[in-house]
């Protein structure tokens with residue numbers, strides 16, 4: 395039956411693995427886009443539209459927005475100034491047509507798990523669901539921090555700019571014992587990496603001011619970033635994240651790098667080679683620092699961002715107008731890791747690619763550099779457009795076929811919504827379903843104890859041990 399207790403659990407072993415092992419495990423959500431200020435302010439959502447579709451801070455769920463556009467919903471009812479109930483009704487109409495899309499299951503899982511609503515969301519059922527959900531959203535139990543607590547979340551990693559003062563992380567640290575979960579900043583230096591962006595010159599000046607490091611050459615950029623990494627480390631950070639939309643590798647001398655930085659700071663257009671040389675050197679410099687501090691580095695690769703120029707100009711980035719690129723990744727990543735391995739300066743690394751065709755090349759390259767730490771280098775969970783049962787099964791299967799799946803640090807929400815924690819349940823069900831199938835085919839022993847330990851480790855224990863957030 396739809397989303398019943400054995401949903402996705404197609405074998406006896408799958409049922410045992412989920413109900414006896416996965417279900418009880420806490421959550422470490424090590425990559426998301428929740429706003430730390432919103433976590434600290436701990437308000438209630440105004441209504442289900444505020445919680446699901448947009449919270450006014452432009453932190454809305456663009457996964458939903460994308461589907462609404464496919465339904466022909468006018469933009470005013472998506473990111474515009476439409477009435478909240480009209481936006482919700484448009485979402486109800488959209489979700490009726492989202493069969494086979496994970497958002498159909500996620501939406502109804504969220505209604506079940508947060509609100510106790512088993513009714514299927516349709517245009518006809520929308521009024522009653524709107525009324526019941528909004529009534530609950532107004533209660534203390536639905537304050538934003540309580541939504542996190544409800545799912546036994548032990549750590550939330552936000553995505554933060556190097557010049558952020560982490561003020562809200564400091565305030566939340568003081569309340570950590572009461573909250574029962576950590577809010578940990580992840581160091582996301584996209585703005586200093588993206589030298590081709592018009593914002594680069596101004597951002598370098600901001601970085602110099604915040605770090606107190608005068609920046610007159612390339613080396614000073616890394617010195618300033620090292621200072622900010624220390625600041626993040628003092629605030630509990632142990633994790634960085636890089637959006638590498640294109641992945642190129644090109645070496646350069648110190649003189650060439652200084653010339654590239656100087657040229658970029660004038661606002662001049664750079665050549666592709668210059669961009670690749672700068673980004674290669676910056677990533678290498680950061681890898682040395684991360685390795686020295688025992689941090690984990692994440693690469694989010696091959697997003698084709700902001701493909702609708704008109705909409706980007708109107709409502710900005712991360713609004714549902716992205717895709718995946720088909721650039722080949724292997725040679726650049728192999729060159730980078732070969733260079734850094736020669737210096738023994740590869741940090742713990744999790745690599746995600748938006749294009750699943752990259753996963754096998756990446757897994758084979760990772761196998762060349764595993765060292766010292768259990769599963770030091772990992773293929774990241776099925777990301778964004780791959781955050782589906784199909785994508786998860788492929789990522790888990792290829793991870794297992796090329797390396798050691800029991801060492802995987804598991805899933806993350808990567809979400810802007812406080813209601814997304816059932817995505818961990820969805821992932822854990824897919825994992826248990828897959829392991830159960832392997833047992834049924836005789837590929838694995840029918841050993842609940844052995845497989846149950848693996849499920850508990852992938853669900854929580856591996857992330858706890860790998861990231862060092864609790865050390």
Ligand SMILES: O=C(O)[C@@H](O)[C@H](O)[C@H](O)C(=O)CO
Nearest residue numbers: 427637694712778808809810
């Ligand atoms: O971290 C990223 O670059 C992506 O996750 C990006 O933020 C995207 O908007 C997203 O949230 C996909 O889930």
